[in-house]
Amino acid sequence: MRVPIRPALKELKEYKPGKFVKGAIKLSSNENPLGPSPKVLTEILESIKDGEIPLSVYPWERNEEELREEIAGYTGMEKDNIVIGAGVDGVLDTLVKIFIADSAEAIIPVPTFSLYESLVKIAGGKPRYLTRKSDFSISVADLSSACTEKTRMLFLASPNNPTGNCISEDEVREIAQSVPEAMVIIDEAYVEFADSSLLKQVEENENVLVLRTFSKAFGLAGLRVGYAVVPKWLASLYKKVSMPFTVNSIAIIAAMAALKDKEHIRKSVELVKHGRKFLTENLQLKVYPSQANFVLLDVAPAKSSDVYDALLKRGIVVRNCSSFRGAGDSLIRISVGTREQNDRVVEAFDSLF
Secondary structure (H helix, E strand, O other), X not given: OOOOOOHHHHHXXXXXXXXXXXXXXXXXXXXXXXXXXXXXXXXXXHHHHOOOOOOOOOOOHHHHHHHHHHHHHHHOOOHHHEEEEOHHHHHHHHHHHHHOOOOOEEEEEEOOOOHXXXXXXXXXXXXXXXXXXXXXXXXXXXXXXXXOOOEEEEEEEOOOOOOOOOOOHHHHHHHHHHOOOOEEEEEOOOHHHOOOOOOHHHHHOOOEXXXXXXXXXXXXXXXXXXXXXXXXXXXXXXXHHOOOOOOOHHHHHHHHHHHHOHHHHHHHHHHHHHHHHHHHHHOOOEEEOOOOOEEEEEOOOOOHHHHHHHHHHOOEEOEEHHHOOOOOOOEEEEEOOOHHHHHHHHHHHHHHO
């Protein structure tokens, strides 16, 4: 006889990352096509060679402090507002543990990043879903109305994954003020590719925090480094709840080096913005406006699963969005690649449609 598990876990679905196929162009996980800064690789190798990263020793607290200082300089916020974790996923995991317990609720406008839902369920909470408008924007009135006395978190990705659209400062301000007993989580994983940020809302509202990552624009997805800009009252609580040593020594060194190479960040963002424009103008289908490093297109009346399979046969891996709650069965998400990769995508779609 097996040991019983918590009933809520039976409802969970395993997270399915973007598929990797050897030899194919991978445009399914919104990674940086340029990779990390060469200075990151140099810094890692030299630090290991010089003994500055003793792999037998736990990450130094001073190194974590230095990373927080670098992030503070990059964001223009104070170091005491910065917390770090193993990717945005790790930061989110800690935050959900702080706010969600049995019977607590979280509002999730869909379609969006599926991990929000999973983490809430794992913590014993109840996700409540709000369907976005046809253009994937959010009705502030509907969102506020969906909140109850049990609501403790609201998840707002900006730019949103997989739709690529943003939410405005005025909307966030209105939402935060309408639900003072709930934490408004702004996920800015793709903000480097967008026209603006919502960081200032953390200073304006005690119940707003902003998530960021080194996985996208900085090209460090394999090292898992994320952070959040939080109200100061939450920072010390976060450190109590977070697992110790969540960011490893190599990742800390790499993140600091990545922040210092502003030219590589500029090139990465420029590549994405040019490529995003190229795909939007040349894919002869409905392409939704995007502020992220991907585009979302509707292949109706075809099915996204069929188009995904057809592209895979042509050596191109994209994201079939039918796995996103509320996304339907005709949406495809394509990460912006190099110019050569984007050309191949357009050629493939021209042959299919």
